[in-house]
Amino acid sequence: MNEAPITLVVIEDEKPIRHFLAKSLEDAGMQVFEAENGKRGLIETATRRPDLVILDLGLPDMDGIEVIRRIREWSNLPILVLSARSQETEKVNALDNGADDYLTKPFGVAECLARIRVLLRRQSGSAASQQVFQFGAIKVDLVNRLVEKAGEAVHLTPIEYRLLSTLIRHAGKVMTHRELLREVWGPSHSESSQYVRMYMGHLRHKLEDTPALPKYILTETGVGYRLKTGE
Amino acid sequence: MTDHRPDPDALLEELKREEEAAQRGRLKIFFGACAGVGKTYAMLAAAHARIREGCEVVVGVVETHGRSETAAQLIGLEVLPLKQIEYKSRKLPEFDLDGALTRQPALILMDELAHSNVEGSRHPKRWQDVEELLAAGIDVYTTLNVQHLESLNDIVGQITGIVVRETLPDNVFDAADDVTLVDLPPDELLARLRAGKVYMPHQAERAAKNFFRKGNLLALRELALRRTADRVDAQMRAYRADQAIQPVWQARERLLVCVGPGASAEKLVRSASRLAASLHADWIAVYVETPALQRLPGEKRDRILKILKLAQELGAETSVLSGAQLPATLLAYARSRNVSKIVVGKSLRSGLSRFWKPALSEKLAQQAEDVDVFVVAHDFFEREEDVSRKKQLPDEETARRQRIGFLAALGGCALTTLITAGLLNYFDLANVVMLYLLTVVLLAIRYGREAGIFSSIMSVLAFDFFFVPPRFTFAVADTQYLFTFAVMLVVALIISQLAARLRFEATVATHREQRTRALYDLGQELASAxxxxxxxxxxxxxxxxxxxxxxxxxxxxxxxxxxxxxxxxxxxxxxxxxxxxxxxxxxxxxxxxxxxxxxxxxxxxxxxxxxxxxxxxxxxxxxxxxxxxxxxxxxxxxxxxxxxxxxxxVEVAQDAVVAMESERLRNSVLSTVSHDLRTPLTSLVGLTTLLEKDTLTQHERTEIAGIIRHETLRMSNMVTNLLDMAKLQSGVKLNKEWQLLEEVIGSAANATERNLAGHEVRVNVPPELPMVEIDAALIERVLVNLLENAGKYTPAGSTITISARIESGMLAVSVADNGPGLPAGMDSRIFDKFTRGVKESTTPGIGLGLAICRSIVEAHGGRISARNHEPHGAVFTFTLPLGSPPAAKLES
The missing domain is CATH 3.30.450.40 (GAF domain)
Incomplete structure (x- = not known):
């Protein structure tokens, strides 16, 4: 590749985690700028103009959510949030405030790289512009609104289709209940998240081989849904 | 003889006194015969002397009464501001006790110890304020006139003709640490009075002039000197006892005074107090409540209470006894308390009745040879007062009852007369008398003493009038009948008296029984509380x-x-x-x-x-x-x-048990956690040192890295479990939402995918299952733990089946495996904390997973159980309550 390398800012107060992230990301050919607190992170983000920000939610000087909000004031660059398990509400809060995805600690390098790739690709708009989207045996013709499973047509209701197309548009990225409600039912709708669950159930029954052990439409408990594609 | 041995009670008392004295402030009283002798002046002079010694002195209250000499003494002293107390919409200045307690000086000056505080103050009397100051460790200087001493109050009244209302209990005076007599010869006092140097309130000027007569002043001076001398005498004795100069320990005399409802009781108590003081004896004032005395109206009983309170103020111990017979009760109590002398009032009865019914003093003297009985005389005017009191109208209720009683007596006698008149042909006159007596008995039982007496008299009159010849006149032909009348009257009176008493005692007994019953009930209920x-x-x-x-x-x-x-x-x-x-x-x-x-x-x-x-x-x-x-x-x-x-x-004991239990649990946690965390840590340390070596091949390095990764993930799991348990124990708030079970199972299976790579996971969930209201994250945790458990305890290649069904109104979810199954007898214990199927096995884990499952399921209102199934394998089943899920809105 002769383009400029991908640049990242890692905002994380724990030195070992920061170092291990920087080392592995640099090994993957990315350029990494480290920041040990929120203030420093905001400065780095503003001056380095990175392609992506990795942000730990538990920072010593300011709330991680606040960092997201400040970045979102001037940029929509992808933000990957790091958080501990069992902090579902915090994750949802971060996602609803503009973060793009999250990683639960402890995580592996491979997992982290995969997420980064998804976010960067989505940013470049490659997934959304495809005319036909395919995962497993499922083929979705986004222009003609046709869904096929193993060559056979699958009939979807309008809401089910909108749900599926929304997931495809954000393939690989987690979607919170609120985001799905807003995109599928429209901003004026105040349906509760159980409707999302119900339609998601229908969708699974129509698309997944074993709906109880889904391979593609995955549940992120307490947070939302993610469409898992090939990787 | 015990006389030579120190009385242990007295020794203990002495010790206690000394101990208390060490913390208490000291009370010094400037004692004088009357107003104007210079007590306040002496007190202020002494205070100045103390200030020169470097003592911190504050003036609480000092009345200068406008005397310039005294006012001059106040200069240079810190005066505590007075508090304004609202009384009947007026603001009156009064000593600020709380202010003084906060100020906490070493010494405080409090003029006029016997002063009564403005209503609304904490204590009604100043001496009670002083008590509180002393208790707080503050020394107090105060002044007192002899006429304010409670026990001398009536004597002073007799001498001077002026009754002083503000009095001080003698025990306060006796307990003072120092008493300084401020003395002035009467002639000099009178000279001061003429010179206008003695304060007199304007309204009482004439009375006061009467008061300041030389005779009065001499008598008061004598009283003050005597009282002081008594004190010095007592001190001398105490000193001797302390120094054992004369090792004579006499059993302390105890004096008992029996007070009654009469007006003279007050005098009786005062006399007893003086007697006790002169004998240096402890004294007890008792009121014996006999059935007869229980009939007294409320106000009289109140009077008795007031007299007992007076006795208390004079230094007596008081007690209320109850018994049927006054002398017997009194003597029994006297013997139990080692009383050597009993003081009673003189009986008011005269001549004949005294012969008829011996006075209390005589009865006591007869029954107790070992106790001295003192009889105190009454004042004549008090007797008058007592008689006039008796004439007071009874209260309305009693009057009404008496009226009914009299009417009934009248009716009863008339009825008896009618019946007897009809039966006269068959009856002898003697039997007629019997019938009348029967009527009297019945009436007395039913309506009490007054009705009984009335019917006795009516019966005799009716008998005479209707039956004794000549009939229908009160005249009597045969003088023999006069004797019959007399006997009949006496018998009727006695019977009516006895019957009425019987009735009264029965009422009292019922009353008492009710109270005993109530107490018994209370006791029983309290015992079970x-x-x-x-x-x-x-x-x-x-x-x-x-x-x-x-x-x-x-x-x-x-x-x-x-x-x-x-x-x-x-x-x-x-x-x-x-x-x-x-x-x-x-x-x-x-x-x-x-x-x-x-x-x-x-x-x-x-x-x-x-x-x-x-x-x-x-x-x-x-x-x-x-x-x-x-x-x-x-x-x-x-x-x-x-x-x-x-x-x-009980609570203390329970806390101790709980503390022990949690201590035991803590130990078990520590040992398991330290074992299970240390093992992987040890291998991690070892593996990393291994990695540092250059001799390793790339393949070996990858393998070691794989082991390190596996071990750390395991540890992370363990820490998660520990944290989860801690969180659940501190009271978890469920974040319940309507969920598809299928979805929860799916995410649980997804989360354990890597751990269960060697196992086959099957799901058997009917698609028509309703939504359930659960905390998805927690239920997922249950499933994850159960799945991991199944993976851990079954060999690779085993099948794990998750199934769900509706069973007796609950949603039952089970995780079954076809592994070796549970060890025998572990079915329920397996859910306890830090319990593992196999002790100290190489299978990792600290036995928290299932305990967490149980906590979560129970928080949802469900139950969890484990059993083995055929042909082999374990089944874990938990239930969740089914609610009524919100109706699904279908797409139009």
Whole structure:
């Protein structure tokens, strides 16, 4: 590749985690700028103009959510949030405030790289512009609104289709209940998240081989849904 | 003989006194014969002397009465500002006790010890303020005139003709550390008076002039000198006893005075007090409540209570006894208390009746040879007063009952006459007399003494008039009948008296039985009470009924502050209750402290400490408690106190058990956690050092890295479990939402995918299952733990099946495997914390997973169980309650 390398800012107060992230990301050919607190992170983000920000939610000087909000004031660059398990509400809060995805600690390098790739690709708009989207045996013709499973047509209701197309548009990225409600039912709708669950159930029954052990439409408990594609 | 041995009680008392004295402030009284001798001046002079010694002196109250010499002495002294107390919409200045306690000087000057405080102050009397100051360790200088001493009050009144209302209990004077006599010869005092140097209130100028006669002054001076001399004498004895100069230890004399309802009781008590003082004896004032005395109207009983209180102020111990026979009860008590002398009032009966019914003193003298009996004379005018009191109208209720009694007596006699008249042909006159006597008995039993006496007289008259020839006149032909009349009258009177008493005693007995029953009930209910709240409820309910007053039981919290009870009436002041609790003294209505308060506050004293305060709000604001009610209250308070103490110690014991249990658990946690964390840590340390070596091949490095990764993930799991358990134990708040079980199972299976790579996972969930209201994250945790467990305890290649079905109104979810199954007998214990199927096995984990599952499932209102199934393998099943899920809105 002769383009400029991908640049990242890692905002994380724990030195070992920061170092291990920087080392592995640099090994993957990315350029990494480290920041040990929120203030420093905001400065780095503003001056380095990175392609992506990795942000730990538990920072010593300011709330991680606040960092997201400040970045979102001037940029929509992808933000990957790091958080501990069992902090579902915090994750949802971060996602609803503009973060793009999250990683639960402890995580592996491979997992982290995969997420980064998804976010960067989505940013470049490659997934959304495809005319036909395919995962497993499922083929979705986004222009003609046709869904096929193993060559056979699958009939979807309008809401089910909108749900599926929304997931495809954000393939690989987690979607919170609120985001799905807003995109599928429209901003004026105040349906509760159980409707999302119900339609998601229908969708699974129509698309997944074993709906109880889904391979593609995955549940992120307490947070939302993610469409898992090939990787 | 025990006379040569020190009395242990006396020794103990001495020790106690010394101990208390060490912390208490010292009281010095400047004592004088009358106003104008220069007490205040002497006190201020002494205060100045102390200031020169470097002592911190503050003036609490000093009355200069406009005398310039005294006022000049005040210069250079710090004067404490007075408090304004509102009384009847006027503001009156009064000594600020709380201010003084906060200021905490070394010495405070308090003029006129016998002063009565403005109504609304904490204590009605200044000497009570002084007591509190002393108790707080503040020294007090004060002044006192001899006429204010309680025991001399009546004598001074007799000498001078002026009754002094403000009095000081003798024991306060006796307990003073120092008494300095301020003496001035009468001639000099009179000269000062003429020179206008003695203060006199304007309105009482004439009376005061009468007071300052030379004769009066001489008598007062003598009283003051004598009283001081008595004190010095007592000190001399005490000194000798201390130094054992004369090792003679006499058993202390005890004197008992028996007070009755009569007006002369007050004098009796004062005489007894003086007698006790001159004999250096302890004295006890008792009131024996016989059935006859229980019939007294309320106001008389109140009088008796007041007299007992007076006795208390004069230094007596008081007691109310109850018994059928006065002399016997009195003597029994006297013997039990080692009383050597009994003081009684002189009987008021004259001539014949005295012959008929011996006086109390005579009865006592007859029955007790070993006790001296003193008889105190009455004043003539007091007797008059007593007689006039008797003539007072009885209250309305009694009057009504008496009227009915008289009517019944009249009717009864008439009826008997009619019946007898009809039967006269068959009857002898002697039998007629019998019939009349029967009527008298019945009437006396039914309507009491007065009706009985009335019917006795009516019967004799009717008998004479209707049956004794010549009939229908009161004239008597045969003089023999006069004798019949006399005997008939006497017999009828005696019978009626006896019958009435029988009836009364029966009523008293029923009454007493009721009270005993109530106490028994209270005791029994309290015995079964397990919590303080129950005791409070039981105590209040019973006391409400027993005393017919509103009763509040106030219990302190852990910081010794009384908690307000629910629905506390506004008249009950928590501040007073707290004071009572802190000082362990009764206060409020009918006591010496804050008597203006509408409620009475009594500390509940248990053997170990005060456990609470009873606040009694009488339904009738003016009535104080009757002696038997007071006894009843005390008994109840003791029972409640014991119950509270019992519950307290039960709680203490329970806490100890819980503490032991948690200690045991903590030890077990520590040992398991340290074992299970240390093992992987050790291998991690080893593996990383291995990685540092250069000799390793790339393949070996990858392998080691794989092991490190695996071990750390395991540890991370363990830490998660520990944290989850801690979180669940501190009370988890469920974040319930309507969920598809299928989805939860799916995400659980997804989360365990990597761990269960070697196993086959099957799901058997019918698609028509309704939504359930659960905390998805927690239920997922249950499933993850169960799946991991199954993976851990079954060999690779085993099948794990997750299934769900509706079973008796619950959603039952089970995770089954076809592994070796559970060890025998572990079915329920397996869900306990830190329990593992196989002890110290190489299978990792600390036995928290299943305990977490149980906590979560139970928090959802479900149950979890484990069993083995055929042919082999374990099944874990948990249930979740089915709600009514919200109706699904279908797409139009």
């Amino acid at each position: 397990l919590t303080v709240q129950q005791i409070v409820e039981i105590g209040m309910r019973h006391l409400d009924a027993l005393l017919q007053s509103q009763v509040m039981l106030l219990i302190p919290d852990s910081s010794e502050q009384l908690r307000p009870a629910s629905e506390m009436p506004p008249q009950i002041d928590l501040g007073i209750a707290q004071w009572v609790f802190d000082h362990q003294q009764a206060a409020g209505h009918g006591t010496n402290t804050l008597p203006a308060s509408p409620a009475l506050y009594i500390p509940i004293k248990a053997p170990m400490r005060t456990r609470g305060v009873l606040a009694i709000l009488p339904s009738d604001k003016h009535s104080s408690l009757l002696p038997e009610q007071q006894r009843l209250l005390e008994t109840c308070a003791v029972q409640i106190a014991l119950a509270l103490e019992r519950v307290h110690y």
